[in-house]
Amino acid sequence: MTAFSNHQIVLTAIGEDRPGIVSELTQLVSDCHCNIIDSRIAILGCEFTFIMLLNGDMSAISRIEHVLPTKAMELGLLTMMKRTASHTPSEFCAGYTLEYTGIDTPGTLSKVTRFFADSNISICSLKSDTYSQEDDIKMRCELEFNIPVDVDIDQFKISFESLSHTLNVDYIFKRIR
Template structure:
């Protein structure tokens, strides 16, 4: 069996937001010899969550896995780690960007994720935020979703279903669909 030279680790850090916390985490990751391949950060109330995909050699991963729990305890962070592998993603010739603004109520995000799941898309990113209007005191939900699909030719159906759902929910929405021209030509031959 061939020796793997690069190892991959997903880390989630969750804790109270304060100045310098992200720098402290990234400095520790780097000092162990790991590289940050991908990352996301979100502030949720007074908490932050920082998700990273890290790569490194065997000794770098072992050092990080053995020292990160102590560093997390020092910083009062909840740390979750999971080994993973890098694998090529299948071609996704269709990319969709969705924005929605709607009066807030339960199950709204679920309604949109269900629509896109039924259309066999893959959600790459999803952000949502609720804010209350100072004047009307009405809560509005703002949703942004980035999706990918391996299915070409279904984009018009997805678009129609999206606008139908927006109408049903009395939501303002937009969907921008881009089909990679290389894939479109291949499908047309």
């Protein structure tokens, strides 16, 4: 890569899940001389979703912007792209995961994410799903987050304990960094 390889773009692709789709997209990225810095894949229902953060020089980023729409139509994908810049992480004192489970109840995830927002804590990663257990539909969620230096982690945990009782969920905090 050249000295101008600091250009970045976020690419999102959604379409029917099928073997080879990841290979097609990663080959396109490679052919356009972009590099995949970060990526996530999820299957939601019958739909494949792929989010990638790419970097490259200006011509590589322009090439992917030009070539992707045609390739997406060929592959039956809905795509979206947005240029971005390198993420500048804020100062934090620790990183954690929160895993919680309980009976699937509408609004639980919304209340948990509102709790984080009200606590001025950004969520870095979130995965949630539901599953059957005995005669119940259960939910599980895992969030990854960083505690800003000005947030009292002990008070945060105490407050979450209260929320967990209200929402009737079991949870585990794990320090990861």
